[in-house]
Amino acid sequence: MATVTASNFVSRASSVSGHGALGSESKANLAQISQRNQTMTHSGLRSLNNLGMLKTRSTRHAVARQAMRKVQDTQNDKSSAKIVCGQGMTLIFVSAEVGPWSKTGGLGDVLGGLPPAMAANGHRVMTISPRYDQYKDAWDTCVLVDIQVADRIETVRFFHCYKRGVDRVFVDHPWFLEKVWGKTGSKIYGPQAGTDYKDNQLRFSLLCLAALEAPRVLNLNSSKYFSGPYGDDVVFIANDWHTAVLPCYLKSIYQPKGIYRSAKVAFCIHNIAYQGRFAFSDFSLLNLPSQFKSSFDFMDGYDKPVKGRKINWMKAGILESDRVVTVSPYYAQELVSGADRGCELDNFIRKATITGIINGMDDQEWNPATDKYLSIKYDVTTVFDAKPLLKEALQAEVGLPVDRNIPVICFVGRLEEQKGPDILVEAIDQFIDEDVQIIILGTGKKYLEKMIEGVEKKYPDKVRAIAKFNVPLAHVMIAGSDFIVIPSRFEPCGLIQLQAMRNGTRSERCSLTNIEQFLIQISLVASTGGLVDTIKEGFTGFQMGAFNVECEKVDPADVTAVAKTAKRALATYGTPALKEMIKNCMAQDLSWKGPAKQWEKLLLSLGVEGSEPGIDGEEIAPLAKENVPTP
Ligand SMILES: Nc1ncnc2c1ncn2[C@@H]1O[C@H](COP(=O)(O)OP(=O)(O)O[C@H]2O[C@H](CO)[C@@H](O)[C@H](O)[C@H]2O)[C@@H](O)[C@H]1O
Numbered sequence: 001m002a003t004v005t006a007s008n009f010v011s012r013a014s015s016v017s018g019h020g021a022l023g024s025e026s027k028a029n030l031a032q033i034s035q036r037n038q039t040m041t042h043s044g045l046r047s048l049n050n051l052g053m054l055k056t057r058s059t060r061h062a063v064a065r066q067a068m069r070k071v072q073d074t075q076n077d078k079s080s081a082k083i084v085c086g087q088g089m090t091l092i093f094v095s096a097e098v099g100p101w102s103k104t105g106g107l108g109d110v111l112g113g114l115p116p117a118m119a120a121n122g123h124r125v126m127t128i129s130p131r132y133d134q135y136k137d138a139w140d141t142c143v144l145v146d147i148q149v150a151d152r153i154e155t156v157r158f159f160h161c162y163k164r165g166v167d168r169v170f171v172d173h174p175w176f177l178e179k180v181w182g183k184t185g186s187k188i189y190g191p192q193a194g195t196d197y198k199d200n201q202l203r204f205s206l207l208c209l210a211a212l213e214a215p216r217v218l219n220l221n222s223s224k225y226f227s228g229p230y231g232d233d234v235v236f237i238a239n240d241w242h243t244a245v246l247p248c249y250l251k252s253i254y255q256p257k258g259i260y261r262s263a264k265v266a267f268c269i270h271n272i273a274y275q276g277r278f279a280f281s282d283f284s285l286l287n288l289p290s291q292f293k294s295s296f297d298f299m300d301g302y303d304k305p306v307k308g309r310k311i312n313w314m315k316a317g318i319l320e321s322d323r324v325v326t327v328s329p330y331y332a333q334e335l336v337s338g339a340d341r342g343c344e345l346d347n348f349i350r351k352a353t354i355t356g357i358i359n360g361m362d363d364q365e366w367n368p369a370t371d372k373y374l375s376i377k378y379d380v381t382t383v384f385d386a387k388p389l390l391k392e393a394l395q396a397e398v399g400l401p402v403d404r405n406i407p408v409i410c411f412v413g414r415l416e417e418q419k420g421p422d423i424l425v426e427a428i429d430q431f432i433d434e435d436v437q438i439i440i441l442g443t444g445k446k447y448l449e450k451m452i453e454g455v456e457k458k459y460p461d462k463v464r465a466i467a468k469f470n471v472p473l474a475h476v477m478i479a480g481s482d483f484i485v486i487p488s489r490f491e492p493c494g495l496i497q498l499q500a501m502r503n504g505t506r507s508e509r510c511s512l513t514n515i516e517q518f519l520i521q522i523s524l525v526a527s528t529g530g531l532v533d534t535i536k537e538g539f540t541g542f543q544m545g546a547f548n549v550e551c552e553k554v555d556p557a558d559v560t561a562v563a564k565t566a567k568r569a570l571a572t573y574g575t576p577a578l579k580e581m582i583k584n585c586m587a588q589d590l591s592w593k594g595p596a597k598q599w600e601k602l603l604l605s606l607g608v609e610g611s612e613p614g615i616d617g618e619e620i621a622p623l624a625k626e627n628v629p630t631p
């Protein structure tokens with residue numbers, strides 16, 4: 001046990017990279033962060049390092065090239081010799097959602113899957129997200145930091161666990177825990193879908209500021225490959241608008257003090273539709289120097305949340321980060337194609353340039369051989385028996401007539417206009433006469449929940465609508481159905497189609513003979529974003545064409561496209577053509593492995609000091625397979 005006193009951290013920035021000198025007014029407003037005197041009790045955190053100790057990282061890199069060489073960790077714990085195997089980069093992912101601890105949708109999934117894939121390549125990886133619940137696998141580090149947000153000082157506490165080679169760090173504060181009290185669900189952002197918490201700017205500023213502290217104050221010794229604080233030479237990967245102010249704080253608070261000098265920020269857009277637009281007067285809440293105002297400044301024609309001039313967090317994230325990334329190459333093109341698909345940020349994205357990297361899929365979570373949500377698990381040897389049973393189990397579970405010969409079409413997704421549940425509901429009228437069952441799982445806007453429930457009432461023998469966030473049911477649906485329909489008006493990447501293609505495929509590498517009964521899901525997708533990149537018409541699924549992005553109304557042409565494609569897909573049920581498509585799906589690698597390599601290349605190009613390519617070595621890779629999260 002050690003008692004450590006850390007010096008107060010008071011910003012006295014006099015210049016900001018790319019923004020010139022700060023005015024005295026701005027200086028006064030700068031966040032003042034002080035790290036509390038702490039008595040460390042957690043066994044894994046025997047001492048709290050001060051800045052001097054962060055020098056250990058370059059030493060680590062020097063020896064890291066000689067994998068598995070024993071080195072003396074001179075500053076941390078003089079008595080113990082540590083094995084250093086890692087090389088590569090030091091990565092800090094920051095996000096409002098991290099699955100499976102917190103998830104309202106795909107953002108949580110990506111933060112669950114990409115970081116372990118980067119760790120598997122030998123990088124040191126941390127994720128930082130809010131502690132929305134009492135996660136049973138995350139321990140109190142007993143490290144507290146005082147953070148100034150607006151005009152108040154808030155104390156955050158860090159919780160931590162180490163899973164699949166990743167340090168999962170959770171920021172504990174009543175603004176998160178008191179409001180949400182659950183792993184998933186709409187309460188992360190507001191009391192209900194479509195309504196935001198009034199203090200979201202404060203909540204997510206706090207997250208960003210805490211994320212900037214964690215690499216410096218947490219002395220993590222989770223694995224034999226890396227130890228001590230993460231230090232200064234890090235790449236932050238900020239995700240969506242909630243983390244868009246992070247590069248601004250990096251530049252205004254830390255870098256002028258010589259901290260994080262070579263650190264860089266990559267900003268990843270998962271969904272341009274949510275930008276964090278607030279009243280212009282709220283800029284003062286952010287405690288940023290006035291030089292940043294122009295990066296936030298935004299005009300639109302909407303009245304929400306106020307009429308006229310606004311601040312726009314995502315705009316600032318795009319302009320202030322070192323790289324802008326999004327989740328598929330096709331979406332990257334759409335974002336710069338014009339104001340409608342770029343949601344009025346197209347000009348700024350064009351200026352910043354953007355790279356699209358397709359998402360992968362967590363092939364541990366979606367592995368039918370180990371899937372904890374499936375009553376019948378299967379692999380290549382048992383798939384032919386298991387899949388029809390899973391379909392029957394699904395039909396029984398949702399209360400539809402149990403018949404393995406009826407094709408089942410599923411929809412799983414957030415009930416937002418983006419996902420087009422309203423288009424699907426209208427289209428169902430046009431193909432319900434086919435031999436088909438339809439199951440819809442989704443939660444979100446109340447009027448859309450009512451709409452899907454309405455279609456079940458209309459066709460009780462053929463349609464089921466479940467207005468819930470139900471992860472086990474999503475797994476059972478994707479395992480037990482034949483087709484997945486994704487009628488999105490826009491879709492940055494889309495994970496459902498990957499999950500669908502994965503089920504019972506790829507890693508099993510079955511012989512591809514006798515697959516008549518192999519009921520993989522084939523996707524019917526709108527031609528947008530990652531759905532274009534991942535589903536090839538007639539080869540791995542069915543394209544429905546691009547839909548009208550206007551969310552206020554349903555375009556009859558889109559309804560017809562869904563109905564026609566559904567009929568086209570149903571006509572292939574049990575035919576060699578469908579079998580061929582199934583084979584093609586099975587031949588793909590949809591895991592995070594390929595995308596992680598692309599991410600590595602992009603992040604290396606930022607040139608953070610000490611950054612090196614990772615390794616594919618056996619020493620590190622198994623880390624990604626251990627410790628499946630059990631929050
Ligand atoms: N009611 C429910 N019950 C249980 N599980 C449910 C559910 N509704 C959705 N899910 C799950 O949530 C995830 C949703 O994935 P999507 O790709 O549709 O992401 P989403 O649009 O939320 O995220 C955004 O970010 C992701 C990640 O970058 C992009 O793929 C996507 O295009 C973009 O819109 C899937 O894992 C799905 O199974």
Ligand SMILES: OC[C@H]1O[C@H](O[C@H]2[C@H](O)[C@@H](O)[C@@H](O[C@H]3[C@H](O)[C@@H](O)[C@@H](O)O[C@@H]3CO)O[C@@H]2CO)[C@H](O)[C@@H](O)[C@@H]1O
Nearest residue numbers: 104105106107108189193194195196240241270271274
């Ligand atoms: O993982 C699922 C998505 O999660 C995030 O989206 C959330 C968004 O960032 C929040 O701001 C909020 O969006 C609401 C919006 O703020 C509000 O003004 C109104 O338009 O309703 C919106 C929906 O409730 O909640 C979103 C989740 O529902 C993430 O940013 C996305 O990329 C993910 O797709």
